[in-house]
Amino acid sequence: MANLTILDWIVVIFFxxxxxxxxxxxRGKAGSSLTDFFLGGRNMPWYLAGVSMVATTFAADTPLWVTEKIAQHGISGNWLWWNMLIGGMLTTFFFARMWRRANILTELELLELRYSGPIARLLRGVKAVYLGLFLNVVIIAWVNAALISIIEVFFEVPYETAFWVVTCVMFLVLIYSSIAGLLGIAITDFAQFIIAMTGCIILAVIVLNAPEVGxxxxxxxKLPAWRLSFFPKIDGAGDALIGTFSLTTGAFLSYIFLQWWASWYPGAEPGGGGYISQRMxxxxxxKNAVYSSLFFQIAHYALRPWPWIIVGLCALVLYPDLPVEESRKGFIMVMRDYLPDGIKGLLFVGFLSAYMSTISTQLNWGSSYLTNDLYKRFIKKEDQFENEEKAQKHYVFAGRLITIFVMLVGLGVTTQITTIDSAAQFLIASGAGLGMVLILRWYWWRINAWSELVATIAPFIGLAFAKFVLPSYVPETFYTNNGDFIFTVLFTTISWLTVTFLTSPTDGETLKRFYDRVQPGGFWRYYRGDENNNRLTPYxxxxxxxGVLMVYSILFFMGYFIFEEWTLFYTWLALAIIGFVALRWGMKKAEI
Structure with a gap:
């Protein structure tokens, strides 16, 4: 293929x-049991689990999406995902220890530990298909579409050629992820993340110092001041196509006070979930579970974005005629046009690494739900085997076959993903309002299986009503204030609260067993003994x-350092130090 020299190809093939x-x-550490295959034997240190989380969220699409937001709204456009730090840090301190303490294989296994009756079994089966297959293949297709775009632009080949190249790369991922299980995936993630970030940093330095940028x-x-603003404009006219990320008061409040806890989104699930809970x-x-999540929040939100942002800004200078709807390609064009031989191959491997780390996790994670929570729970139960050893080997084999199935479905859905942004918006909207149930199921005994089932289904109904019925009855300002999202959250919340009080609670024996194992704080007065699990809550x-203050401060002082804004740099550095000191004190008091 064009644009790569022999040296570049040597680098690609080596990695x-x-x-x-x-x-x-x-491979030998993944074949003996489902725990080994899907949880790495529950023996991962915090740095390995944490880097694996970060690597998984660094998909091939991520720098492209950031570049697209910068073309639309400058640096401030990143608040569309920066706001999710609040929920991520909540997971770190209020949920990480409980996920590890629950001693379960998958997130969905929690459902029958926490809830009782036929509805709990139904919920587990429905969510196994909904999360493990439906939403999972949307994410896989979303990531595939990004790599296809990269290959199309980088090598100047047609879509069909790029699609088959991605298919071949996906088969490589399938080989090592199905052989090695989560431990092998996490170790591969570690190497892939270092390669991907090194390549992005080198790219940012080279293009920033290119003569055309200066x-x-x-x-x-060469750029208007609004492009370099870190913060959105409040009380603006709404989110215009191009310009400072402008928010009405209603939209701003929905981001700060609603989205981070109300919406389910990969890597930012309220209360933890998905591959984040899998690593914990x-x-x-x-303790390793808490530190892995804390490292993830710091690296994901504060350390990783700046190379992408710099390249995105430089792309605006270098390719001023690139249409906004194609702006994500600017990142790839910078790679193609400004990297020297060898380094170009390294960065291409970096993007392949980002892609492979995400796809390997999605295949393993989705397969864990379909294997443990559907196949093992409902189709081929453990009591049908002579002994546990045979059962475990059979389930590992089934997990590998299911991994292949998920991959094939993901490839099929890839052809239906038109833009990266549309997939992201769909994922956020389809989980609006679900988040509070995912949080409260740990802290309030009255939440039951019906609560979670309704909270999973209601967002689709609420969103459809907001999109297709309400426009005839509400002014346009309703939507500029993010009214459709707020309506969906309120509709979902009212729905699950109503159903919660109209249905019977989880039976007392199940709640007592859950409480004794997990030891949650909150409202469990009927089931706790003399212990007071709420004594650590203030800390x-x-x-x-x-933690939120510290990470945002690190993010901003690094940015102001890059842009040589020294007064603001020292201000945010001081706030980062204050946040760190308070964090250390709080963690010590909370016995972490």
Whole structure:
């Protein structure tokens, strides 16, 4: 293929071979049981689990999406995902220890630990298909579409050729992920993340210092000031196609006070979930679970974005005629046009690494639900085997076959994903209002299986009503204030609250068993003994809020350092130090 020299191809082949070698190297640690295959034997240190979380959220689509937001709204457009730090840090301090303490194989296994009766079994089966297959293949297709775009632009080949290249890469991922299980995936993630971030940092430095850009001063001179603003404009006219990320008061309040707890989104699930909870459940112990999640919040929100942002801004200078709807391609064009031989191959491997780390996790995670919570629970139960050893080997084999199935469905759905942004908006909208149930099921005994089932279904009904019925009855300002999202959250919340009080609670024996194992705080007065699990709650709140302050402050002082805004740099550096000191105090008091 054009644009890569022999040196570049040597780099590409070397690292792809390394990834396959890691998978083969750890094949023996994944084949004995489902716990080994899907949780790495529950023995991962915090840094391995944490880096694996970060690597998974660094998909091939992520820098492209950030570039698209910068083309539309400048740096401030990143608040569309920066706001989710609040919920992520909540997961770190209020849920990480409980996920590890629950001693379950998958997130969905929690449902029958927490709820009782036929509805709990139904909920587990429905969510196994909904999350493990339906939403999972949307994410896989979304990531595939991004890599296809990269290959189309980078190598200047047609869509069909790029699609088949991605298919081949996906088969490579299938080989090592199905052989090595989660431990091998996590170790591969570690290597892939280092490669991907190193490549992005090198790219940012090279393109920023290109003569056409002229360094930081050149960037400031050639772009309007609003492009470099870190914060959205409040009380604006709404989210215009191009311009500072402008929010009405209603939209701003929905981002700050609603979205981070109300919406289900991959990597930012309220209360934890998906591959985030999978890594926490696979950690060595509760402390490693907390530290893995804390590292993820810091790296994901504060350390990782700036190379992408710099490249996105430089792309605006280098390709001023690139249409906004194609702006995500600017990142790839910078790679193609400005990297020297060898480094170009390294960054291409970096994007392949980002892609492979995400796809390997999605295949393993989705397969864990379909294997443990559908096949094992309802189709081929353990009591049908002579002994546990035979059962476990059979389930691992079934998990590998299901991984292949998920991959094939994901490839089929890939052809239906038109834009990265549309997939992201769909995922956020389809979970609006579900988040509060996912949080309260740990802290309030009255939440039952009906609550969660209704909260899973209601967003689709509420969203459809807001999109197709309400426009005839509400003014346009309703939507500029993010009214459709707010309506969906309120509709979902009213629905699950109503159903909760109209249906019977989970039976007392199940609630007592859940409480004794997980030891949650909150409202469990009928089931706790003399212990007071709420005594640490004030310190958990201090840890949560100071952690949010620290990470945002790190994000901003790094940005102001890059742009040589020294007064603001020192201000945010001081706030980061204050946040760190308060965080350490809170964690010590919370016995973390």
């Amino acid at each position: 792809l071979t390394l990834f396959i070698f890691i998978g083969i190297r750890f 360094g930081v001063e050149g960037l400031k001179a 459940m696979g950690a060595k112990d509760e 958990l709140f201090v840890s949560w809020l100071s």
